[in-house]
Amino acid sequence: MSDTQSAVSQKSFIQETIPLLKQQIEIVLIHIVNLISNILGNDFPSCLLRRNLLKLLGAKFGSGTVIRGGSYFYGGDLVTGIKCQINRGCYFDFTEKITFKDNVVVGHGVTFITTEHKIQDSARRAGPVYGRPILVEDGAWIGANSTILPGITIGKGAIIAAGAMVTKDVPSNVLVGGVPAKMIKALDNG
Numbered sequence: 001m002s003d004t005q006s007a008v009s010q011k012s013f014i015q016e017t018i019p020l021l022k023q024q025i026e027i028v029l030i031h032i033v034n035l036i037s038n039i040l041g042n043d044f045p046s047c048l049l050r051r052n053l054l055k056l057l058g059a060k061f062g063s064g065t066v067i068r069g070g071s072y073f074y075g076g077d078l079v080t081g082i083k084c085q086i087n088r089g090c091y092f093d094f095t096e097k098i099t100f101k102d103n104v105v106v107g108h109g110v111t112f113i114t115t116e117h118k119i120q121d122s123a124r125r126a127g128p129v130y131g132r133p134i135l136v137e138d139g140a141w142i143g144a145n146s147t148i149l150p151g152i153t154i155g156k157g158a159i160i161a162a163g164a165m166v167t168k169d170v171p172s173n174v175l176v177g178g179v180p181a182k183m184i185k186a187l188d189n190g
Contacts, residue, residue, distance in 0.1 A: 026075075033057055034072055042068050042088075054078070062102065080104070081138070095131030096150070104136050107144035107162065116150045137172065146181075157189055 033053045040046035047066050051059075054067070057076025061067075064083040071086060075094030081102035089109040092098060096114040100106075112134055118127035132151030136142070140154045143162035154160065154170045161177025161184065170176050173189045 030057060030074060030076075033076075037071070037073075038069050040069055087144075095129070096133040098134045098136075100136045101138040101140075101156075103139045105141045107142055107146070109145040110142050111147045113147065114150050143177075157187060159187065 033056060037050045037053055040050055046069065050067050050069065051061050051065065054073060054076055055061070057073065059073075059076040059078040059080075061078075061080050062082035062084065065080045065085070067086045068088045070088040071090040071092065073092045073094070075092075077094040077097045078092060078100075079097065080100040081104070083102060084100045084104045084106075086106045087108045087110075090106060091111045093111075093113045093115050098112050098114065114131045114134055115129055116132070117125075117129055119125055120127035134148055134150070135153045136148075137154060137156040137158070139157045140159070142148065142154070142160045143164065145162055146160045146164045146166065148154070148160075148166045152166050152169060154166070155172030155174070157173040158170045159175045160166060160170065160181065161175065163179070164177045164181040165179040166176070167180040170181070171183075173187045175184045175187055176182060177184050
């Protein structure tokens, strides 16, 4: 092998390896941030430290946002407005961005999934992975143990009942519940 071929081969190896190393470093950082975050308590200094750790993964928080311990953040593409509250035991899949506008409250154990698979033939139904973002508008309240699926928008002032499976967009100022979530009643917007 000539010196030129060797140099080209080394350059190619480096170009292929660096993105893989970056990806592995990001995964390790995700696990470290989650581990430390879950060891912390729920007092004010711990919540502040948890927010700062999540900022290392790329999260952005409005003032007064509180994040309780025990949640798992797979990545960090989270943006919150002011005075949001995320309770314990939630799961965030960040294949795509998850955005909370102002004053959003998330109950215990809520799952946010931005990843889905293309459906393929019967030899293997779960095809390639792709993502769709989730948007939660101002003042919405998501009850405990609910699941929010990819591409969902939850309207202003909406309430998601505990245990609901949200499979389609939720209009503003309504209460939805069930599996799949359906409108239970309209709420006043005052």
